[in-house]
Structure formats: structure tokens, C-alpha cells
Amino acid sequence: MDINAVNALSYGEFLEIFGNVIEKCPIIPAAIWIHRPFTGLADIEAHISDFIDSLPESGKEGILRCHPDLAGRELQSGALTRDSQEEQRAAGFTDLQPVEVSRMRSLNSEYKERFGFPFVICARLNTKRDITRELLDRLGNDRAAERARAIDEVKKICALRLRNLMLSDSTNKL
Numbered sequence: 416m417d418i419n420a421v422n423a424l425s426y427g428e429f430l431e432i433f434g435n436v437i438e439k440c441p442i443i444p445a446a447i448w449i450h451r452p453f454t455g456l457a458d459i460e461a462h463i464s465d466f467i468d469s470l471p472e473s474g475k476e477g478i479l480r481c482h483p484d485l486a487g488r489e490l491q492s493g494a495l496t497r498d499s500q501e502e503q504r505a506a507g508f509t510d511l512q513p514v515e516v517s518r519m520r521s522l523n524s525e526y527k528e529r530f531g532f533p534f535v536i537c538a539r540l541n542t543k544r545d546i547t548r549e550l551l552d553r554l555g556n557d558r559a560a561e562r563a564r565a566i567d568e569v570k571k572i573c574a575l576r577l578r579n580l581m582l583s584d585s586t587n588k589l
């Protein structure tokens with residue numbers, strides 16, 4: 416789908432296709448709709464990024480809390496969004512040994528206990544080994560630095576989801 420096709424979508428169609436580029440936060444693509452016509456993929460990405468940056472810290476944490484845990488219960492019960500399911504699979508989280516699942520769960524809990532929001536990382540850009548190492552590393556950050564780091568990861572996830580949508584013929588979904 417090229418940018419002209421994106422600009423020709425109705426509001427409802429746009430949300431149907433781009434509604435989950437930030438996990439479970441359709442209000443974000445809804446909010447940037449006003450900036451149409453977009454000049455390209457980078458323009459959509461920049462509007463989303465600016466919108467997120469304009470939020471108060473509580474709003475940014477709210478976005479983080481919309482993300483499911485990596486290797487969490489939702490993965491096991493099949494309750495993830497399709498995007499998240501594919502990303503977690505790409506990082507190897509669908510093939511974990513029970514001992515690896517327990518390790519991830521306990522690290523996720525420790526992280527959440529420390530920061531009050533879930534650990535977020537762009538799974539497609541990392542292996543499960545990188546992710547465990549990063550989680551341990553990032554546990555040493557202070558809350559403000561960690562919030563900013565996690566939001567950067569949200570933007571990376573968004574960039575890849577947008578690319579996927581633009582490269583696929585998403586209008587077929589309508």
C-alpha cells in the first residue's frame with residue numbers, strides 16, 4: 416500500500432488497518448489522523464513519535480502498560496494481539512523450555528515491581544538471549560531513564576509494524 420492509498424482511506428479504514436501500530440492504543444493513530452495527507456511512512460512515524468513525546472509521563476507509562484509481558488500468560492493462553500504473537504514468536508518466545516519461561520516470568524515480575532510498568536523491548540530486533548541480558552541491564556536504570564528507554568522501544572515496534580503494513584496489501588483486509 417503506498418502513501419496515496421493510505422491518504423485515501425476513510426477514518427474508520429485507517430483505524431482498522433493502523434489501530435494497533437502502538438499496542439492496544441488506537442487513540443494514537445486516531446489522534447494523528449488530523450495530519451493527513453501524510454507525505455510518506457516517515458511522516459506517519461514522526462507524527463506518532465511527536466504525539467507520544469507530547470504526553471505527560473503518566474501517559475507514556477500508560478502506553479507501556481498496554482504491552483503484554485514477553486513469555487507471559489497471554490502468550491501461553493493465545494490471548495495476544497496478532498502483532499505481538501508474531502513478534503514474540505520471531506524472538507523465540509514460543510519455543511521456550513519451562514525453565515526459561517519461569518526465568519522470564521520472575522525477571523518480568525522483578526522489573527514490574529521496580530518500575531511499575533512492564534518491561535518493553537522490540538522483540539523483532541532481538542533474540543531471547545539479548546532480551547534477557549537487556550532486562551537485567553535495564554533493571555539498574557532509574558525510573559525516568561527506564562521510562563524513556565522503554566518508550567524508544569515502543570517506537571521501534573511501531574516503525575516495524577508500520578513497515579509491515581505498508582509493504583503488505585493491507586487494503587485487502589477491508
Ligand SMILES: NC(=O)N[C@H]1NC(=O)NC1=O
Nearest residue numbers: 483499502535536537538
Ligand atoms: N513487553 C514487550 O516488550 N512486548 C512486546 N514487544 C514486542 O516487540 N511486541 C510486544 O508485544
